[in-house]
Amino acid sequence: MNSQQPLISLTDVRKSFTTNGNRVDVLRGVDLNIYKGEMVAIEGASGVGKSTLLHVMGTLERPDHGEVLYQGESVFAYDEQGLASFRNQTIGFVFQFHHLLPEFNALENTLMPALIKGMNTKEACERAEAILTRVGLGDRLRHHVGELSGGEQQRVAVARSLVLKPSILLADEPTGNLDARTAESIHDLLITLNRDDGITAVVVTHNTKLAKKLSRRVTLIDGKVLPVD
Numbered sequence: 496m497n498s499q500q501p502l503i504s505l506t507d508v509r510k511s512f513t514t515n516g517n518r519v520d521v522l523r524g525v526d527l528n529i530y531k532g533e534m535v536a537i538e539g540a541s542g543v544g545k546s547t548l549l550h551v552m553g554t555l556e557r558p559d560h561g562e563v564l565y566q567g568e569s570v571f572a573y574d575e576q577g578l579a580s581f582r583n584q585t586i587g588f589v590f591q592f593h594h595l596l597p598e599f600n601a602l603e604n605t606l607m608p609a610l611i612k613g614m615n616t617k618e619a620c621e622r623a624e625a626i627l628t629r630v631g632l633g634d635r636l637r638h639h640v641g642e643l644s645g646g647e648q649q650r651v652a653v654a655r656s657l658v659l660k661p662s663i664l665l666a667d668e669p670t671g672n673l674d675a676r677t678a679e680s681i682h683d684l685l686i687t688l689n690r691d692d693g694i695t696a697v698v699v700t701h702n703t704k705l706a707k708k709l710s711r712r713v714t715l716i717d718g719k720v721l722p723v724d
Contacts, residue, residue, distance in 0.1 A: 508561035523718025587656030
């Protein structure tokens with residue numbers, strides 16, 4: 496049993512949706528602790544609510560019931576402005592589809608969260624250039640999205656998620672639309688960032704090969720989280 500305080504703690508988290516008048520209970524009492532420096536894989540069949548769980552953890556969705564604590568403090572006690580600030584400064588998000596802005600180049604896409612925070616342009620550019628170099632794109636700073644390969648685009652998305660030095664990275668099938676070789680390079684990048692920089696990450700994935708490389712694996716079954724044997 497881990498004796499340190501969890502970075503993020505979920506207790507009896509429940510979430511339902513109503514579709515065409517039918518209620519679907521997606522999360523049915525999730526209990527999960529994420530500790531600083533961990534890399535946790537969340538596995539499970541398609542449609543079981545893995546993305547919903549990640550969205551609740553990242554405060555993109557409010558739970559219907561239960562508690563989400565960040566370093567012991569209830570995050571959903573914040574108002575909407577407080578939640579937006581929490582997401583911007585504390586959570587880094589990487590999705591299956593990179594959601595980059597095609598009219599901007601790699602550097603401009605990466606520095607966007609820093610500008611939203613109110614950081615001055617010079618510092619934002621320095622931060623963005625440093626993290627892009629860190630993820631292997633130091634020579635692609637001024638390339639627009641359409642000039643980058645799929646793997647390079649996802650590396651920009653990873654850099655963007657890390658530009659504000661978040662406490663935790665939440666990745667939702669970050670390699671789901673990439674070929675096997677490119678996916679492997681993104682997997683290695685995430686693991687290197689964890690090893691060298693101590694980045695805490697929660698990764699939703701169908702990729703068993705990736706999941707086995709992470710420090711802990713859990714699976715979502717019937718709306719609850721269970722450890723993988």
